Amino acid sequence: MSLAIEVRELTKRYETVTALDRISFEVKPGEIMGFLGPNGAGKTTTLRVLTGLLSPTSGSVRIDGLDVEAQSLEIRRRIGYLPENVSLYPELRVQEYLAYRARIKGVPRAQRRSRLDEALQRCALGDVRRRLIGRLSKGYRQRVGLADCLIGHPSILILDEPTVGLDPHQIRQTRELIRSLGQTTTILLSTHILPEVEMICQRVAIIDRGVIVAVDTPENLRKRLTGSQVVHVELRGAEGVIEQALAQLKSIQGLQTDARVPLEEVFIRLTTKEE
């Protein structure tokens, strides 16, 4: 079976800067791969090369076995790309925009309606389908961008910082959506948020200043650094009881307890509407 994404010795040089320096990595079909790195490390540049928006200085990039430069159009038919700052036409209504995108992505006329409904439903956009995109909040716009990615039924999703600028609710929803999409689709997702990678991705490539510094599973990467495994356990109950129970686990090295509830959890509890 051919690899979903295969990047070999990819280099991208601008006049004075080398944005990517001979990077190589691959993504297997069906995998959710994280692309992790600080801002400015070259994540977006790589993703732009993958989608055919930028041409590489040297090296080869294959998607589904197709060459990214020679067979760009065919590749673009197979990928869904969510750019970092989702830009949409503000004067269109949500369903109008998605119907247009479905059309230029070559969705057959007979299927457009059902694809549109499916994308709206998956991205929870049903109640804003008739709203103007320009009037939507950032979170909704992000989801319209995601719905656009899905509508062509791509075999590969390339998501550039999909949760940036969202509130914790939306982040959680987006992550859940990505995880559920990952069951049927290959996903490459860039981020600079570590927990995100742990929660969603099966494998991670870490990039720093244009060089890939590691490619592995999140657990292995952690092991490599700490020499042992760290397990986070969240316990609920009276503090005394928990302390007693933990005291019996003295054999575990480096046991640390933190009685605080994570702030994110508090926020989500307080602001979730009862349904």
Place this chain on the structure above:
Amino acid sequence: MSNLLALTGREWKAVWYSPIAYVVGASFLLLQGWVFWLLVVVLNDPRVDPTWRMSQFFFGGTFFYWLSCLMLAPLLTMRTFSEEKRTGTIEVLLSAPVSDWQVAASKFLGAWLSYCALWGTTLVFFLILRLHTALDWGPVVSGYVGTWLLGAVLVSVGTLSSSLTRNQVIAAVVGFVLMLLLFSVGFLDAFVADQEARRTVEYLSLLDHFRDFARGVIDTRPVVFYLSVTAAALFLTIRTIAHPRWRAS
């Protein structure tokens, strides 16, 4: 083909969903209505040569005509690429399975069809005129054909200039200047001594072409000239989109 239709439809909507089109359109019609009324007054004057026709003045015969064409084209094309580059939607557009020529052609067609539609509304003036007097439709038809062909040249140049910048004002200014240069090349014919060169310059003179169009003559030479300039400008636009550094910005 389906892609081209979808993209062109989107461009057409982009023109008419924006208030600019209505301001430009209303001003255009006001100006044309004023010119038409002036021409009716002038042509009704008993001292005027009775063989003069409305169409030979309305199409290319007044300075208003050229001003309208030269203003309309940059205003309709300035947003085509610049706006998408500024907001970043161009990235979304180009990551979809659409070819560069489809993108360029649809931007051109959206703006050009809007230009044609605006000029098309002036047909009402001739219908009103027909109610009151006999009218030779031949020169009217050739006048519109010439106007639309000229529009193709101007709109393609405007589209090209919009593809070069992310700033709409710059796109409009550069487009306008290029169109003005193209328009005024023909003025040089009186100053060129060499016979051959002079014939070439005359061939490029938009004003001369319109003397024909407005008299009911559709000469293939200007038609070929207009279509070639349009094709060349569109070709350059496609090259601009395909340029990797352009995509990077």
